Amino acid sequence: MYTPKRLYQQKQQYNLNSPFDKVSPFQNSYVDNTKDSQTRSLMSGSSKVIEKGESHELVTYGTDLPIEVSSILTSEKYVTALAESSGWAAVVTNQNIYAWRYTIGTNKKVLPCITLPLSYTALKHKSQLTSIVQNDSQTAPMISTKTCVINVSPEGAVRYWPNITKVSTYYEAMISFEGKQSYSLVSAAPYGWILLASTGEIYLITVHNNSNIQYQQLFASAGMLSGIGKRMSSYWLQPSTQESSGNPCLCCGTIDFSENERYFYVVDKGSFQKFEVAGDQKSACKTIFKVDLLSTLKASSEPLDILQLKNVSSVDVVDMKNTGFGTVFLLVLNFANKSQLSLGTLKNNCSHFESLIDLDIDIHKLEGDIQLSVTSTDYQAYISSSKQIFSRSLSKNLKSVINIQFTSTIGGILCAVKFNMT
Secondary structure: OEOOHHHHHHOOOOOOOOOOOOOOOOOOEEEEOOOOHHHHHHOOOOOOEEEEOOOOEEEEOOOOOOHHHHHHHHHOOOOEEEEOOOOEEEEEOOOEEEEEEOOOOOOOOOOOOEEEEOOOOOOOOOHHHEEEEOOOOOOOOOOOOOOEEEEEOOOOEEEEEOOOOOOOOOEEEEOOOOOOOEEEEEEOOOOOEEEEEOOOOEEEEEEEOOOEEEEEEEOOOOOOOOOOOHHHHHHHOOOOOOOOOOOOEEEEOOOOOOOOOEEEEEEEOOEEEEEEEOOOOHHHEEEEEEEEHHHHHHOOOOOOOOOOHHHOOEEEEEEEEEEOOEEEEEEEEEOOOOEEEEEEEEOOOOOOEEEEEEOOOOHHHOOOOEEEEEEOOOOEEEEEOOOEEEEEEOOOOOOOEEEEEOOOOOOOOOOOOOOOOO
């Protein structure tokens, strides 16, 4: 995630010492900007409308918030959270993970809130380094056939639970970082997890026999340019043309989970890379491409909303999401005297941005971590901070930004997840 420099001290921290500290900051809520009340009938559990606006409804979603979680959210000064599309949610403190199911399928039994103890850290544990993988056909046999959990501390201490319900049975390993820190983690089930370090190094974490944790650093493959046309290779061979000061970024790139391959994307130091994982060994991992974002941006020939691209000095990636129609980036375009928050869509051939949209949002006024969610059915992007949600269509014909400002006294937004309400 991206935090403006002036807000750096607030990164990954949620302060409950506010006028809203009597209200749970994790409101078990769902924002619907379609105003379609019929969608509420599709939700698991009872729903309650918290507020209605001209462009949105805020309603509760799924199961009731566990008592333990409500207590933590009103007593702890530092919490982060995650919500998986599989129906699992978790709140992460510096001592524990509190996990529960916010949706219950017809074949799933109701579980109490599960408290998983974390390893010691001199820094702060965070949800960005926690992953819950649900038991299904995509997680066996290399990952536990039960719902499993993994957490990596900022210093590189890995703790793995092969069965989320057996909280005292976990296994540990230590990644030798030598001054680096863990930054982000994504699942590459059934093979393992991808870990991104704060300085851009990439690691594949695997678990054998439910207990043997191994890790290996991934590098660009020597044969990464095979089969690439001349026009494309001119971009893929270019070194980064900028000195980026932004954080690295990692996201899942897999669209078809019925296939054996898993993909993920990494942005670091101005370069955008795609990796393929087809097994739990280093030899089964390869780089598909590596392109320079600034060069790709300036090569865009389509009519774009943003003029004077040649004057952009550097590009920072706040967040990114892969979709069936390409990769959508939440970008900060840095000019000599200003910075501009934009949405960019990069097609799979990576030769140029198909669209680039100026959001007209002052990023320095957004509090906390900034997250991007994208719906592939209606080509809609959602940008959320701790207090606001912005919605923008990726269609060239619809250019207005919907600014969702909550009037209810909610404590804030801790995380966002895209899910199907069917």
